[in-house]
Amino acid sequence: MYHKQTRILVALDCIIFGFDGLDLKLLLVQRGLEYEKGKWSLMGGFVRKNEDFDKGSSRILKELTGLEGVYMEQLFAFGDVNRDPIERTVSVAYFALIDIHQYEEQINTDYHAEWFPIKNTPKLIFDHQKMVDMAKEKLKYKAAFHPILFELLPEKFTLPQLQSLFEGIFDSQFDKRNFSRKLQSTKLLIKQKDKDKEGSKKGAYYYKLDKRRYAANFHAILNLIPNPGNLK
């Protein structure tokens, strides 16, 4: 034992991004604990005695969404003294990427949770807005160079869907010809024979991820958006 040192509460908070084929959204819950009860917040919980961070964040995500095997990544550790007014609590934030339609099948209704369009979220407790902002930045940065956004898509998706996802994240419009060429050149996409007819009369071809190549290239540096130099 280390004596005379301060032991501190350690929370895990999850920024859960979802995509429904049209818009990027954020999954929020209404806080159940006493203070600020009923206010919107990120899904979170305390690190347990014998729980690694990764285990803990997956547990918390599963409690809310029922989902396992979802992409999660550590965002940042927030340690300001007064970030939680009840008692000093440091928080390790994770972000998760989810295909909203898959989530709908597995949702846990014990919590009052709701998807909010990323551009129109309610006021959040504590420093949660700061966490969300940082997560958006990181996602944007990462998506410019790595094929991470596929984690938000269902198994079959169309190029227009993919493009509207990118456009939502980067808050700008891309030329569809260049976009298509750029994405195809990654060799990560496998064109399907069938089309999605929901979005248009002509119908858009479905694509699937080439999972082998995807795994191999996940950390590779690709150029997925035009003019990356204008990013921030």
Add this chain to the structure above:
Amino acid sequence: MYHKQTRILVALDCIIFGFDGLDLKLLLVQRGLEYEKGKWSLMGGFVRKNEDFDKGSSRILKELTGLEGVYMEQLFAFGDVNRDPIERTVSVAYFALIDIHQYEEQINTDYHAEWFPIKNTPKLIFDHQKMVDMAKEKLKYKAAFHPILFELLPEKFTLPQLQSLFEGIFDSQFDKRNFSRKLQSTKLLIKQKDKDKEGSKKGAYYYKLDKRRYAANFHAILNLIPNPGNLK
């Protein structure tokens, strides 16, 4: 107060990188605490009761090096249950970038600290090697797109020094003509009239950072190395 929750020790560990004009180095200390006493480790300490993470990591860095105002950035929070065999301790790791010659003037000799070439470091306690590896990766990644390596250099430096720094970080050789052109094209460098005659007979011109532009471009995405797509 949140009841029935586990409170945990929170440590801050600093990965301190230094550059001496020739090689990239790592500053390590011999552990003073009981267990594993005398073994090499990162400089660290516990988060204090009323101390933010940033304050704490700066405090720890200053205790060892005497330096303030040094570039520091949070790396990652390590939370595995058994990472510290004495008592569960989570650690938030930071990395710092230092010009070694400046450090020499201010060193605190209370600790037994030593610079090790990054490619030849001793065995470290706990998960500190993992932290160092991750920090090297992150530095490499970041240095490919942002002008962060200037934080390792003295006020006046030469192009050959800068190049050997890059080559050390990326563990490869660059063409000096292309390197020079690429770095000059960032407009961050101001050529001085005097030369450094230490490294060669002919002497190499000194450069200084254009601090205004540097601050403005620190988060911009630049292309500072050839073939960034081959990274990782």
Add this chain to the structure above:
DNA sequence: GCAAAAGTGTTATCACTACACCCATGG
């Protein structure tokens, strides 16, 4: 005068961007 390191230009290739028209279909 020679060894050792610094400095400098050109060319070919590739990647990127901008741009406009035809296609398929449901109504």
Add this chain to the structure above:
DNA sequence: CCATGGGTGTAGTGATAACACTTTTGC
């Protein structure tokens, strides 16, 4: 038949990478 969104090709431009010789000077 027409409105809607999906799909495709080209040409000009700019960035990148490959490459070799001259300069300076301490010894």
